[in-house]
Amino acid sequence: MGRRGPPPGLAPTGPVVGDGAQPGHPRPHAQRRRRRERRRTDARKPFAERTRPQLPCSAVDIDDPKDVVRRGYDALSRHYEQSYATETKYQPWLGALQERIPPAATVLDLGCGCGVPVARALASAGHRVTGVDISGEQIRRARELVPEAEFRQADATAVEFPAASFDAVVSLYALIHLPLAEQPPLLARIATWLRPGGWLLATTGHTAWTGANDNWLGGGATMWWSHADAATYRDWLTRAGLTVEGEEFVPEGDSGHALFWARRPVAGE
Numbered sequence: 280m281g282r283r284g285p286p287p288g289l290a291p292t293g294p295v296v297g298d299g300a301q302p303g304h305p306r307p308h309a310q311r312r313r314r315r316e317r318r319r320t321d322a323r324k325p326f327a328e329r330t331r332p333q334l335p336c337s338a339v340d341i342d343d344p345k346d347v348v349r350r351g352y353d354a355l356s357r358h359y360e361q362s363y364a365t366e367t368k369y370q371p372w373l374g375a376l377q378e379r380i381p382p383a384a385t386v387l388d389l390g391c392g393c394g395v396p397v398a399r400a401l402a403s404a405g406h407r408v409t410g411v412d413i414s415g416e417q418i419r420r421a422r423e424l425v426p427e428a429e430f431r432q433a434d435a436t437a438v439e440f441p442a443a444s445f446d447a448v449v450s451l452y453a454l455i456h457l458p459l460a461e462q463p464p465l466l467a468r469i470a471t472w473l474r475p476g477g478w479l480l481a482t483t484g485h486t487a488w489t490g491a492n493d494n495w496l497g498g499g500a501t502m503w504w505s506h507a508d509a510a511t512y513r514d515w516l517t518r519a520g521l522t523v524e525g526e527e528f529v530p531e532g533d534s535g536h537a538l539f540w541a542r543r544p545v546a547g548e
């Protein structure tokens with residue numbers, strides 16, 4: 280995957296963390312040259328990949344990946360917001376979503392981050408937005424930034440909602456932080472939260488990968504991702520009882536993600 284994962288075909292790099300320089304010792308010339316060359320190559324990659332080597336999970340000792348993700352976003356909430364032009368990128372998706380849902384629709388933003396741009400755009404268009412995020416800092420900022428929406432700090436896989444309570448569920452770049460085994464049951468629960476005819480708009484992995492970055496966005500915190508490939512997500516969505524109405528590749532650097540439009544069928548469809 281792209282910004283939130285490794286370059287495609289990444290070879291295991293081994294458990295080397297950092298650049299190898301010893302504190303207080305000048306770097307040898309060859310090492311400086313290698314670093315300059317790496318910076319030049321890295322300048323063509325998305326920011327997430329530039330900050331440190333991405334390590335496959337076998338190379339990183341991670342006992343509790345969800346806790347790593349939660350602590351990572353607690354530390355990197357602002358780094359994340361400032362690193363990506365999500366406002367521009369999401370605009371057409373949110374526009375298309377609003378053509379499909381009724382006025383004053385109920386929308387769940389699962390893995391809402393700091394509430395910007397999704398919750399803010401939808402709430403200011405008059406929709407009733409509930410945001411859920413595992414990170415306390417993301418939720419704290421979301422409440423400040425989007426006071427007209429409602430936010431809950433919770434693990435998406437544990438949060439409860441009544442059946443058929445949302446016209447739409449939006450989950451952008453969040454499913455990819457969940458352990459793989461927990462993703463199909465979550466998709467099945469999302470399907471029950473949707474009203475018949477309701478929409479799920481979600482980004483997923485495009486190629487399968489699980490791994491971590493020990494200094495994501497240069498912010499000094501570890502981040503962890505896990506995702507299947509797009510064909511698997513299509514299958515999971517279908518098994519969850521949703522109809523996949525659209526799928527596109529969202530490029531990012533030299534890789535990317537899949538974006539799905541899936542709908543809960545109405546009776547008789």
Ligand SMILES: C[S@@+](CC[C@H](N)C(=O)[O-])C[C@H]1O[C@@H](n2cnc3c(N)ncnc32)[C@H](O)[C@@H]1O
Pocket residue numbers: 283345348349352365389390391392393395396411412413414417433434435436450451452453456457
């Ligand atoms: C890449 S950010 C995306 C934020 C927002 N959806 C956006 O696109 O701007 C992923 C978000 O998912 C949240 N997240 C990750 N795992 C989660 C979980 N198990 N339950 C709830 N939120 C989670 C993270 O805390 C983070 O805020």
